[in-house]
Amino acid sequence: MKNIIRALLVFGSLVLVVVCVTSRGSTKPAKAQAAPAVSLAAGEYVGSEACKDCHEDQFKAYSHTSHAELAGNSTWKGKATGCEGCHGPGKAHSEEGDPKKIVSFKNKSAKETSETCLSCHAGREEHNNFRRGEHWRNDVGCTECHSPHGVATGKNLASSNTLVSPANAQKPGFATIAMLKTSDPQLCLGCHSEVKHQFSQPFHHKVLEGAMRCSDCHNPHGGFELKQARLATGSDAACIKCHADKQGPFTYEHAPVKTEGCASCHTPHGSSNPRLLRYAAVNQLCLTCHSVAHDVGAIEPGGPQHNQNAQYANCTACHVKIHGSRNSPVFFR
Ligand code: HEC
Ligand code: HEC
Ligand code: HEC
Ligand code: HEC
Ligand code: HEC
Ligand code: HEC
Ligand code: HEC
Ligand code: HEC
Ligand code: HEC
Ligand code: HEC
Structure with a gap:
């Protein structure tokens, strides 16, 4: 069964690549440009509501994210969204809760998990080059930085990502922008502690003070430029x-x-x-x-x-x- 699901997913990704490539020339705004591969095949999908009772934590967190909004969006009608957009068809699993009957990420590599995300997200310029970046090459996948279900507290209106003082950045629920696990720069410094001292030099960009973020200059999603800097070719x-x-x-x-x-x-x-x-x-x-x-x-x-x-x-x-x-x-x- 697992293999069948995997085969379906692989096939799905292939279809998606085609979808993404052919939709690139369209003039539609980039938002939600990609549709998932699987159209809802004969009754295998049950929708996210069906998962709610048994997986309350995930459901609650997820319900605050933009992923939850897709189900009610007409462009996504008849397409797999919600829990099943990532975990695959859930009918069989929902009946008995058999963990073998649902796509699990427990034993998946960072690259495999990221492929699931890229099946919808690869088409946007910001993410186009994820597979060319240092993060991909070094097995830093999407879920190292993003929590797939979102943060339980939902959107915190006080959570401006542009003015992060070290004190309020530590508050739980702060990093609810873009489903980040913690806010930039704390997120980045968690792995790149080697550069932290550079921002304490007598002259420095005020990143630790919260006046700007690492991702003002770097694209965490990769790119062609050296050091993943946000540089367009030929200009800074x-x-x-x-x-x-x-x-x-x-x-x-x-x-x-x-x-x-x-x-x-x-x-x-x-x-x-x-x-x-x-x-x-x-x-x-x-x-x-x-x-x-x-x-x-x-x-x-x-x-x-x-x-x-x-x-x-x-x-x-x-x-x-x-x-x-x-x-x-x-x-x-
Ligand atoms: C009848 C209760 C029930 C329903 C409904 C249900 N699940 Fe589960 N689910 C379970 C149980 C029980 C487990 C196993 C728990 C464990 O191993 O800790 C599980 C495990 C999982 C796992 C982890 C599998 C693993 O081993 O890594 C995922 C992912 C999952 N469910 C997703 C879903 C999704 C998506 C839905 C809705 C389509 C759903 N579940 C609906 C009971 C349910
Ligand atoms: C955007 C993709 C995505 C969506 C949408 C999603 N999940 Fe997950 N889910 C994951 C990933 C990836 C993991 C692996 C855990 C990790 O990497 O943190 C996971 C893990 C799980 C697990 C295993 C326990 C855990 O939390 O690690 C359960 C249960 C689960 N998801 C249920 C659900 C349910 C129920 C929904 C809908 C309410 C849902 N998921 C929506 C991607 C998703
Ligand atoms: C079924 C298609 C689909 C899958 C699979 C999917 N996404 Fe999304 N995601 C979307 C759409 C559509 C949006 C809303 C439009 C946008 O921002 O691109 C979105 C939005 C987001 C956002 C922005 C949230 C915000 O509040 O600004 C993040 C972050 C994100 N997804 C991460 C992920 C990650 C990580 C995974 C894999 C674990 C994933 N997505 C899997 C379709 C998907
Ligand atoms: C190294 C950390 C990191 C990794 C890995 C990462 N992201 Fe992000 N992502 C961020 C940060 C930081 C932001 C918010 C900053 C910004 O807006 O540029 C963000 C923003 C986003 C957004 C919302 C803004 C937008 O561009 O639409 C989406 C969607 C998203 N990421 C999806 C993904 C997906 C899909 C993957 C895997 C293919 C991924 N991210 C991998 C750090 C990361
Ligand atoms: C889970 C750990 C992790 C997180 C979180 C993380 N990175 Fe990375 N990053 C790495 C690894 C591993 C590499 C590749 C090895 C290296 O060059 O350090 C890398 C490479 C890079 C590079 C390229 C360095 C080079 O020498 O080419 C840049 C730039 C970068 N990361 C920026 C960021 C930014 C900005 C963030 C936050 C949005 C971030 N990283 C978050 C682990 C991480
Ligand atoms: C006191 C003023 C002054 C200082 C200090 C100065 N320059 Fe100049 N520089 C000039 C002037 C005047 C010219 C134009 C000479 C001419 O073309 O007649 C010039 C021209 C040049 C040129 C063009 C080539 C040439 O010599 O005509 C270069 C290169 C240059 N300077 C480099 C430097 C560097 C490097 C330093 C520091 C080590 C420096 N300058 C310090 C006044 C100065
Ligand atoms: C998000 C906005 C932002 C970006 C992007 C940015 N800077 Fe700055 N930069 C500032 C601000 C604000 C200051 C001055 C305030 C301070 O002390 O932090 C500054 C200060 C400087 C200074 C010192 C000026 C002085 O008078 O001492 C230099 C040099 C500089 N930046 C170069 C760069 C370079 C090179 C890049 C690209 C790699 C860059 N900046 C990207 C906002 C930015
Ligand atoms: C003002 C723009 C700017 C900001 C802000 C910034 N970077 Fe950089 N970073 C660069 C540039 C440009 C390079 C390439 C340096 C070079 O070519 O010498 C770089 C290089 C790097 C490298 C490669 C290793 C090295 O030292 O060459 C890493 C890792 C990195 N940055 C991580 C981060 C992290 C983490 C943050 C946030 C805490 C951050 N950067 C904030 C512009 C910036
Ligand atoms: C990374 C290398 C580099 C650095 C550092 C650099 N320059 Fe230049 N500079 C050049 C190049 C290349 C030209 C163009 C020369 C030409 O067209 O013949 C140039 C041109 C000039 C000119 C115009 C006159 C001429 O010969 O065309 C002056 C004056 C000058 N530089 C002064 C300076 C001063 C003063 C500094 C230090 C603040 C400096 N440069 C630092 C590479 C550099
Ligand atoms: C050829 C060397 C050189 C290059 C390349 C260069 N700078 Fe500078 N920059 C300087 C020098 C030298 C100073 C200090 C001038 C002084 O002594 O007052 C300076 C000062 C600055 C300042 C502070 C003073 C001011 O004029 O605002 C900023 C900001 C700055 N540079 C940004 C940049 C940015 C952005 C770029 C890339 C587009 C850049 N620099 C490229 C040599 C350079």
Whole structure:
């Protein structure tokens, strides 16, 4: 029986892939774009209400989630939603409560469980690349971060995910946004404790203070960019979202801002150097690329030929508009 269910699910996923691919060109809004594979086959489905009496905890938690809303949504009419959207047809199991007659995730790998979620969620841009990300590769599945049934307390209106003080982030029921098990950044730091100290450096982005989240800069769902940063190719979308003035357009661009990105000069998490710079002194930073002993015809950019003493000076005292300028080819104003 288990094998049959599995076969059905595998077949289902295949159908879904086709559904997702063909629906990508549609102009419908991305919300709820994917339909589950199985249309309700001959009386095998009973609906979530049938599970309520025997699994009260799961039912209660689940009833607050957007998954619970699908059953009443006309686009999902005649499709498997609710408990059975993940656990498969439940009629046989409901009759006697035989745990062998329902899809269980107990012995499933993180990837297998995630595939169940992706059968509906793969089509959205945010999740398209989950299988290309470090989390997928390292067996961090959807349910490491999301609780599949939601949080028992339901939505907590006070739970703004953008202003999380360490104190209120610990409160139970706080992390009810997107069914997260705990709120970002606590969620991420639970596994990435190695980066935590960077946010306590003298100069840092205020993540631990709750002013921003890890996922402002990273896509936890993967992506093509190095370190799963939220960067669109060729521009620093993540940084530009908040530092729009650094984007330009400039008449005179400082090449590395566009080609190598913000992180070529700044440490994004935190730094002991002002302005989150990679070097304690600005001239050190500049001279990593603009070598004083610059050979004519070399591939690296020219050095400061104006005055050899300049190499000891604070370059940005004169080259003020270091991210690009509308007026000066050497970024004076
Ligand atoms: C008549 C009571 C009853 C109903 C109705 C019922 N279940 Fe169960 N279910 C059980 C019992 C009993 C177990 C075994 C409990 C255990 O092993 O702790 C169980 C176990 C499960 C498990 C865990 C299987 C495992 O071993 O990992 C899942 C998942 C599950 N049920 C889902 C559902 C869903 C979905 C529905 C509704 C479609 C449902 N159940 C309806 C009684 C019921
Ligand atoms: C979004 C997918 C999804 C939905 C919807 C869902 N479940 Fe689950 N369920 C899971 C996963 C995944 C697990 C494995 C537990 C885990 O990874 O935390 C699970 C585990 C269970 C278990 C085993 C005990 C436990 O909590 O670990 C039961 C019982 C269960 N679900 C019942 C239900 C019932 C009843 C509903 C509907 C009210 C439901 N589930 C809706 C995905 C889902
Ligand atoms: C039957 C299809 C289906 C399955 C299977 C499914 N989802 Fe969903 N899920 C949806 C739809 C539809 C929505 C609502 C629209 C949206 O946000 O995409 C949704 C919403 C969500 C949300 C947003 C909730 C919120 O309140 O913002 C999360 C998180 C989520 N699902 C996680 C999961 C995880 C994790 C799994 C696997 C354990 C899973 N889903 C399995 C269809 C599904
Ligand atoms: C490493 C942790 C992590 C993993 C793994 C993860 N998520 Fe998320 N997810 C988040 C965080 C954090 C948010 C909320 C932040 C945001 O909105 O970007 C979120 C938001 C969502 C949302 C609601 C916002 C949206 O994009 O529609 C859905 C749906 C969702 N996740 C589904 C999934 C599915 C499906 C998987 C597995 C394929 C998954 N997530 C894996 C952390 C994770
Ligand atoms: C369950 C543990 C776990 C959670 C929770 C988690 N991660 Fe990860 N993450 C990993 C593992 C394991 C890797 C791959 C190994 C590594 O590079 O550390 C990884 C990789 C990454 C990478 C890529 C690192 C690289 O070197 O390429 C980033 C970025 C990242 N995670 C960000 C996040 C963010 C943001 C969150 C919270 C939304 C989060 N992670 C939550 C376990 C986790
Ligand atoms: C201001 C944007 C920003 C924020 C906020 C941010 N990151 Fe990063 N993170 C980056 C960038 C950009 C990189 C790539 C660094 C590089 O190329 O040197 C990175 C790299 C990483 C890496 C790879 C390991 C490493 O040190 O290179 C991990 C893991 C990581 N971040 C996790 C997190 C976690 C966890 C949080 C939240 C506590 C977080 N990040 C918050 C932008 C950010
Ligand atoms: C969610 C908004 C947000 C994002 C995304 C963001 N920043 Fe910031 N950044 C801020 C805020 C707010 C401050 C100043 C307040 C503070 O001290 O945290 C800041 C401060 C800085 C500073 C120091 C400014 C100073 O005067 O000392 C630098 C440099 C910086 N960010 C670079 C980056 C880079 C590079 C990225 C992308 C990897 C990035 N930021 C992404 C909001 C953001
Ligand atoms: C070529 C090196 C370099 C690159 C690339 C670079 N910066 Fe900077 N940035 C600097 C220097 C140097 C300073 C300090 C200027 C000073 O001395 O006042 C600075 C200062 C800043 C500041 C604080 C002062 C201000 O002007 O607001 C922010 C914010 C900032 N950078 C954001 C960014 C962002 C966002 C990017 C990517 C789009 C970026 N930087 C790319 C070198 C760079
Ligand atoms: C990551 C490498 C890198 C860093 C760091 C860097 N630059 Fe540049 N810079 C370049 C490149 C590449 C060009 C373009 C050279 C060209 O087009 O010939 C350039 C161009 C310039 C120019 C325009 C004049 C010219 O030769 O085109 C000035 C002035 C300049 N940089 C000053 C600075 C200063 C001051 C700093 C330190 C705050 C700095 N640069 C840091 C790579 C860098
Ligand atoms: C006292 C002001 C001042 C300081 C400090 C300064 N520069 Fe300049 N820089 C100039 C002027 C003026 C020019 C334009 C020279 C010309 O083209 O006539 C220039 C031009 C340049 C150019 C274009 C190539 C050239 O030499 O014409 C580069 C590259 C450059 N500076 C890098 C640097 C770096 C790197 C530092 C720090 C180590 C630095 N500058 C410090 C004033 C300064």
